[in-house]
Amino acid sequence: MVIRVEFYGIARQRADTATIHVEEDGSSLTLGELLQQIVTQIPELAQDCIANDQLQTGYVANINGQEFISDPRRIIESGQSVLIMSADAGG
Amino acid sequence: MTQQQDILTPHGYHGRYLRIDVGTGRHESIPLPDHVLRSFLGGTGLGVYLMFQERQATVDAFDPAAALAFTFSPLVGSPLTTSAKFAVINRSPLTQQYNDSLASSGFAIAGKNAGWDAIVLTGQAASPSIVIIDDDQIRIENADDVWGLPVSAAEQQLRERLGKRFRCATIGPAGEKLVRFATISHDGRHAGRGGSGAILGAKNLKSIAVAGTQQTPWADAPALHKYSKDLSKRSFGPATAKYRELGTAANMLTFNRLQALPTRNFQRSRFEEAEQLAPETLGNVRNKTRHSCVACTIGCEHVYKLNQDKGNGVRVEYENLFALGSLCEVGNADDVLQASRLCDELGIDTISAGGTIAFAMECVERKLLDQPWLEFGSGTALRRAIEMIGSREGIGDDLAEGSRLLAKKFGPEAETFAPHVKGLEIPGYEPRALQTMALGFAVGTRGADHNRSGGYEADFSDRVDRYRADARSITEAIRSEDQAALMDSLILCKFLRRVFDDFFAESATMLKLVTGWDITTDELQTTAKRIITAKKLFNIRAGWQPADDILPARFLQTHPQNDPDAMLSSEHLRDLVDRYNRSRGWSTDGWIESDSLTSLNLDKLLPTEISD
Numbered sequence: 001m002v003i004r005v006e007f008y009g010i011a012r013q014r015a016d017t018a019t020i021h022v023e024e025d026g027s028s029l030t031l032g033e034l035l036q037q038i039v040t041q042i043p044e045l046a047q048d049c050i051a052n053d054q055l056q057t058g059y060v061a062n063i064n065g066q067e068f069i070s071d072p073r074r075i076i077e078s079g080q081s082v083l084i085m086s087a088d089a090g091g
Numbered sequence: 092m093t094q095q096q097d098i099l100t101p102h103g104y105h106g107r108y109l110r111i112d113v114g115t116g117r118h119e120s121i122p123l124p125d126h127v128l129r130s131f132l133g134g135t136g137l138g139v140y141l142m143f144q145e146r147q148a149t150v151d152a153f154d155p156a157a158a159l160a161f162t163f164s165p166l167v168g169s170p171l172t173t174s175a176k177f178a179v180i181n182r183s184p185l186t187q188q189y190n191d192s193l194a195s196s197g198f199a200i201a202g203k204n205a206g207w208d209a210i211v212l213t214g215q216a217a218s219p220s221i222v223i224i225d226d227d228q229i230r231i232e233n234a235d236d237v238w239g240l241p242v243s244a245a246e247q248q249l250r251e252r253l254g255k256r257f258r259c260a261t262i263g264p265a266g267e268k269l270v271r272f273a274t275i276s277h278d279g280r281h282a283g284r285g286g287s288g289a290i291l292g293a294k295n296l297k298s299i300a301v302a303g304t305q306q307t308p309w310a311d312a313p314a315l316h317k318y319s320k321d322l323s324k325r326s327f328g329p330a331t332a333k334y335r336e337l338g339t340a341a342n343m344l345t346f347n348r349l350q351a352l353p354t355r356n357f358q359r360s361r362f363e364e365a366e367q368l369a370p371e372t373l374g375n376v377r378n379k380t381r382h383s384c385v386a387c388t389i390g391c392e393h394v395y396k397l398n399q400d401k402g403n404g405v406r407v408e409y410e411n412l413f414a415l416g417s418l419c420e421v422g423n424a425d426d427v428l429q430a431s432r433l434c435d436e437l438g439i440d441t442i443s444a445g446g447t448i449a450f451a452m453e454c455v456e457r458k459l460l461d462q463p464w465l466e467f468g469s470g471t472a473l474r475r476a477i478e479m480i481g482s483r484e485g486i487g488d489d490l491a492e493g494s495r496l497l498a499k500k501f502g503p504e505a506e507t508f509a510p511h512v513k514g515l516e517i518p519g520y521e522p523r524a525l526q527t528m529a530l531g532f533a534v535g536t537r538g539a540d541h542n543r544s545g546g547y548e549a550d551f552s553d554r555v556d557r558y559r560a561d562a563r564s565i566t567e568a569i570r571s572e573d574q575a576a577l578m579d580s581l582i583l584c585k586f587l588r589r590v591f592d593d594f595f596a597e598s599a600t601m602l603k604l605v606t607g608w609d610i611t612t613d614e615l616q617t618t619a620k621r622i623i624t625a626k627k628l629f630n631i632r633a634g635w636q637p638a639d640d641i642l643p644a645r646f647l648q649t650h651p652q653n654d655p656d657a658m659l660s661s662e663h664l665r666d667l668v669d670r671y672n673r674s675r676g677w678s679t680d681g682w683i684e685s686d687s688l689t690s691l692n693l694d695k696l697l698p699t700e701i702s703d
Contacts, residue, residue, distance in 0.1 A: 090588075
């Protein structure tokens with residue numbers, strides 16, 4: 001399975017890339033597992049973005065630009081895009 | 092200050108405000124008793140109280156009797172980060188309703204040190220003037236030498252004339268020409284929304300200059316220093332990283348991806364050229380510096396150089412990029428930055444400027460307006476339109492009235508897509524895709540407002556369904572308004588809000604350390620509701636009707652062309668507003684009943700004939 005991960009704002013700054021792909025056996029994985037895979041690929045995100053398989057305060061995740069999610073047990077399906085972005089949308 | 096006043100005045104306050112009639116030069120010191128200060132705090136809270144005191148609800152903004160209030164707060168001058176802020180309060184020439192706007196930096200500290208908790212200007216000077224307040228010495232001087240100058244040139248000249256001790260709040264040419272969305276500027280920051288700059292212009296005032304030596308004591312200085320140090324430390328953390336490292340412009344790509352970036356006068360919610368305006372791109376191709384307000388540890392101001400430009404660069408904010416960029420479909424960064432700088436120099440609110448120009452561009456497209464040069468995507472047209480607004484030349488004279496009055500001129504069809512609520516142009520949050528924010532826009536006392544309601548915060552979370560607002564959205568909208576009312580009255584920068592675990596509890600701590608009040612979280616919750624209810628009451632007296640709490644027809648009848656899921660019907664929004672009103676303790680239609688006034692003590696705090 002392949003999941004596209006897009007980074008926005010500070011997450012992109014920390015990751016130093018806009019997009020990665022996470023490839024795994026099976027047809028789905030949880031948000032917590034996905035975050036673990038992201039940190040494996042980009043250790044820089046372990047500092048203040050992702051800790052203990054969860055997003056730190058200040059970051060949120062969204063599926064396909066539609067639904068915001070935070071539960072680490074939430075299932076992510078193959079082919080979906082997960083967006084990691086700053087939680088604060090103040091302008 | 093008399094001994095009696097000293098006893099009655101809490102720490103952090105002077106216990107009085109200065110009222111100046113700029114027509115006669117007469118000025119007076121008016122006491123502010125402890126119970127009033129504790130009930131309204133400062134900033135916008137104290138401001139709405141003063142608007143009642145000055146009986147402004149039915150006074151036209153350009154009438155010489157109109158009052159313009161500058162308010163400070165107990166926290167101004169303290170070591171608390173981001174506390175160097177002031178509020179400007181008035182009846183808006185754009186909305187004809189209650190208006191407040193905030194700005195930051197040295198003017199707040201200098202104004203408070205002059206010995207006043209607020210400064211109220213009334214009357215009309217006979218010729219261009221500046222008001223100079225130097226502690227208790229007040230004088231009005233001729234301003235012929237700075238009249239007509241752009242903001243930064245006028246500020247520079249006033250600095251040379253008055254000396255560095257003074258801090259000035261100044262209008263640009265747009266304020267002088269009574270542009271209904273003119274700003275008041277100070278040191279590169281702007282009290283932006285609602286047209287307060289036009290009121291200063293109507294009074295023939297180019298600037299108000301303040302200086303003083305009267306610092307207020309704090310109730311527990313050692314503990315306040317300790318708390319402030321800890322708060323500053325927390326403010327360096329991840330909760331403010333977005334503002335520090337990218338600035339508010341970081342919203343650009345995120346909103347675009349979420350189909351929440353207003354584009355082409357809200358016809359669309361994605362902009363193909365957003366990447367060119369994003370800080371991630373701008374930062375790679377331009378020199379950038381970072382600034383901060385006085386007494387701020389966040390430093391959100393990102394200033395970019397224009398290509399082939401030797402000037403000081405342009406401060407870039409999300410709202411400028413959205414309003415002058417995607418909303419007008421201008422994707423060339425230099426065009427947008429130049430337009431932004433033009434607004435700053437003329438003293439024009441970028442959101443209302445972009446909203447009104449984008450609306451006019453659509454009117455041209457629909458053949459309602461015969462100005463063929465004014466087309467979407469043209470940076471040249473954008474800059475020309477802004478210049479014409481600033482001078483009220485040609486079509487600029489109509490544009491300077493804002494989108495609501497312009498639409499009335501073009502008829503019912505135009506009114507369906509004029510992008511405003513209560514006359515205030517909608518900021519950069521697509522309400523059909525962010526429906527908690529849509530509710531916040533509809534009920535906002537200032538009009539379409541992302542600063543007095545941060546409903547978008549809930550929309551950017553899993554606490555609500557941003558495409559289908561429900562009871563949770565109402566709860567979130569009220570929570571957000573209450574928090575904003577308290578922050579804007581303390582006054583603290585909203586970019587600090589995620590630093591607090593429990594903002595109301597920490598506010599009680601801050602107030603106790605500064606003022607000595609033994610204040611509780613519950614009392615502050617009531618204070619926030621009192622301030623919001625007082626603003627609503629002012630609007631009712633100013634002519635508000637339930638039908639005003641609505642979005643334009645475009646938002647209730649169509650979806651953005653690129654996002655069919657983003658639908659919000661008028662029935663759904665009406666239902667949300669009705670339930671919001673009941674949750675506030677008001678009638679279903681939004682009228683304030685006497686029980687609400689009594690429970691918030693407004694029947695006793697406000698002038699009798701107004702609160703009846």
